[in-house]
Amino acid sequence: MNLATKHLLHLFAVFAVTVVLTTTVASVAGTQVVLAQLDALGVSVSIADRINTTWQDLLGLGLFISPVLGFSYGAIIAIGLFIAFISAGIVSHWLPTLRKIVYTVAASVAIMTILVVSYQIFEVVLFAFARTPFGYLSQVGAGAIGGWFFSVLTAPKGDA
Amino acid sequence: MGLLTHQQPGNAADYVTEVVAEALSFPWAMAFLPDGGILVTERDGRIRLVNNGQLTKSSISGVPSTFVRSQGGLLDLRLHPKFSDNQALYFSYAHGGPEANGLRVARARLVENTLYDLETIFSVEPLKDTPVHYGGRLAFLPDGTLLITTGDGFEYREDAQRLDNLLGKTVRIRDDGSIPADNPFVDVGGARPEIWTLGHRNPQGLLVDATLGLVYLHEHGPMGGDELNILQPGKNYGWPIATYGMDYTGARISPYTDWPGTEQPLIYWVPSIAPSGLAQYAGEAFPDWQGNLLVGALAEKAVRRISFQGGLVDEQEVLFAELDERIREVSVGPDGFIYLLTDSLEGRLLRIRPK
Numbered sequence: 001m002n003l004a005t006k007h008l009l010h011l012f013a014v015f016a017v018t019v020v021l022t023t024t025v026a027s028v029a030g031t032q033v034v035l036a037q038l039d040a041l042g043v044s045v046s047i048a049d050r051i052n053t054t055w056q057d058l059l060g061l062g063l064f065i066s067p068v069l070g071f072s073y074g075a076i077i078a079i080g081l082f083i084a085f086i087s088a089g090i091v092s093h094w095l096p097t098l099r100k101i102v103y104t105v106a107a108s109v110a111i112m113t114i115l116v117v118s119y120q121i122f123e124v125v126l127f128a129f130a131r132t133p134f135g136y137l138s139q140v141g142a143g144a145i146g147g148w149f150f151s152v153l154t155a156p157k158g159d160a
Numbered sequence: 161m162g163l164l165t166h167q168q169p170g171n172a173a174d175y176v177t178e179v180v181a182e183a184l185s186f187p188w189a190m191a192f193l194p195d196g197g198i199l200v201t202e203r204d205g206r207i208r209l210v211n212n213g214q215l216t217k218s219s220i221s222g223v224p225s226t227f228v229r230s231q232g233g234l235l236d237l238r239l240h241p242k243f244s245d246n247q248a249l250y251f252s253y254a255h256g257g258p259e260a261n262g263l264r265v266a267r268a269r270l271v272e273n274t275l276y277d278l279e280t281i282f283s284v285e286p287l288k289d290t291p292v293h294y295g296g297r298l299a300f301l302p303d304g305t306l307l308i309t310t311g312d313g314f315e316y317r318e319d320a321q322r323l324d325n326l327l328g329k330t331v332r333i334r335d336d337g338s339i340p341a342d343n344p345f346v347d348v349g350g351a352r353p354e355i356w357t358l359g360h361r362n363p364q365g366l367l368v369d370a371t372l373g374l375v376y377l378h379e380h381g382p383m384g385g386d387e388l389n390i391l392q393p394g395k396n397y398g399w400p401i402a403t404y405g406m407d408y409t410g411a412r413i414s415p416y417t418d419w420p421g422t423e424q425p426l427i428y429w430v431p432s433i434a435p436s437g438l439a440q441y442a443g444e445a446f447p448d449w450q451g452n453l454l455v456g457a458l459a460e461k462a463v464r465r466i467s468f469q470g471g472l473v474d475e476q477e478v479l480f481a482e483l484d485e486r487i488r489e490v491s492v493g494p495d496g497f498i499y500l501l502t503d504s505l506e507g508r509l510l511r512i513r514p515k
Contacts, residue, residue, distance in 0.1 A: 031412070035415075060411050061410050128409075131315055
């Protein structure tokens, strides 16, 4: 296997892990936001129910192909991050010292774009956890974490 | 007039489907006039008249301006129980604009083809910025008060549980818009006195069975979780705390399908059938269906006949699926025939009669 192929495989593997990480953080955070809104109604969710719901949401958001969206949230995140990282790669070429920031911002923007576009299409905030500022930021934050993670694991050798 | 004959196996009747009117733009509700005419609302803001089997070209004038967008528009209409005396017509519609809109109910006198003395008698508060989930069904109780279903606006589902607003509720008012003194939350501090029941998502079916003293309501769940409920004043029907549905995104709405203090549905449907329109059969044309409920279904493209035994649901039969039409409204006419409105830009008013 030549170096170029190894590099591509490495990129693909890191990208896949990044998608899983971002989706997981977004899903777990989103579940807590939704449960907090039930808690505000006086519904105290037990730890067991919280863990179960968090797990069910992870499967649902990560893998379930929504008939409304045509994809799972995880798949949409993957598409968004792919475009974001291509763009970040180009920008980083010109701003190599800001590489981590560029990838972090790019991934955050990708999540924001997903939320904005879905709102434009459906005229409602389809993702219930993104209805509040905190919930919205939790999703953008998940993107930031994914972007930073990807930038660290794909940093050219010698970068800190 | 088009004709389609059909025979279904099992307990279903032989029937004929006739097209009474067509080219109706997303028709939403119908009302039968004493003189045999049929009024039909079109969601884009018109009330049409079908007279002697013919759809009149011009629409009823005097209809107020309506916010027509997505699910919003002109919705339900009902004749006052004493319509023969007062010509009072009641209708629900979305009003406002994209950033602030809500359900409104108005009444007017229908004289010839014109509405006079238009008066707003109810408006949902707060206004919302979503063009969906208005509820909008109307039904008069035997005491002359009016029930109205309201939706949760989709993004404000938790408000369905709060008593300080009118989203996700059924509301009971007098026919002039005033509040009955015996409403269940009239004396509760901070509660809207109009509220009759709470915890609803987007109810588009409402029926009063005056004989048995029951009020039936059905509502759309999210992805799965449509429900048929028997309403009692002051009760909480659970949305979004307890639901059999999940969110369109694949996430959970709630960990719970039931919760203390909330009512369980008579029936719930998973997957969703998207119920819209609710009638109870009373007539001689289909005697085997006497007292059965008829539930129109948008997503299932059919009508569900629900029979009862000893007060419990006995069976459900899927009817009229061969039409392959989203059913927005189902009614039983004074002639005992079943009338359907199809949800389409080229919607139709259909009559089902025995062969």
